[in-house]
Amino acid sequence: MSISKPLLRLGPTVAAAAALALMPAGPAAADGISVSTTGNTVSVSTTACTQINGHWGTASLLSGGQANFSQGRQVALSGTSSGQSAAWSNVGAGTYTVIVVCSNGSTAGTQSVVVSPTPSPSASPTASPSRGVMGGVGGGSKDYGTVTAVAGGTLVGAGVLGTVLYLRRRNTARPTHL
Known part of the structure; x- marks a missing residue:
């Protein structure tokens, strides 16, 4: 297999360019x-x-x-x-x-x-939705902590337990007809 001379001359140039491209910018x-x-x-x-x-x-x-x-x-x-x-x-x-x-x-x-000059912050947001309502997280991302999570879990558990007891009592109080 024969390699042409222009290709051999181009090799070192390509290698140098690749090495420069890989050097970190800082x-x-x-x-x-x-x-x-x-x-x-x-x-x-x-x-x-x-x-x-x-x-x-x-x-x-x-x-x-x-x-x-x-x-x-x-x-x-x-x-x-x-x-x-x-x-x-x-x-x-x-x-x-x-x-x-x-x-x-x-x-x-x-x-x-x-x-460079830093952009000045705008006084108020000017973006408005073109159609409908803009969505977002809103206040749903606030972390209330462990005490609030435990209290909420207790309330949910009490609600589930109360519902189960009510339905059980209701089913046992009903007479069954054959």
């Missing part, structure tokens, strides 16, 4: 730091810093127009020797630069991050 890492966003919270993590006098270092979040570390929103790093992190909440939409400086003065890394 937060982008640059210069020893990893920056991610969740809603309006920006987080940074690193393993580059060492603890000196009880401090790992400081991270700064710079917005547009801020040029150096001291102008940004600064947060102390926390963590362990296996990893340190910091986070900023209530960050408005825009492009920011995150800089991490370790307690020994070295820069662990610098990375840009984009915070």
